[in-house]
Amino acid sequence: MALAAVRDPRELRAPATEDEIVAFVRFSLGPNGFSIDRIRADRILHEALTGGPDPLRPSMVFSISHETALRYATIADRLLVDEL
Structure with missing residues (x-):
């Protein structure tokens, strides 16, 4: 029976360690073609599209280098110009 395969919810637990969380997220997203890096x-x-041309905010929010934030701001600017 299908019901016999259902586990007791009291036996289930949330991932506790960082490694378990990362493994769970990768397992959950992987079959759908998503990755943590793409997200x-x-x-x-x-953030770069909605925040305007200032690369400081994405740099501080996501802890990325200023060069990387500037690249994202440049890409966002080009996308917005092409949209008009």
């Missing part, structure tokens, strides 16, 4: 890059680009 992070998308979030940084979104």
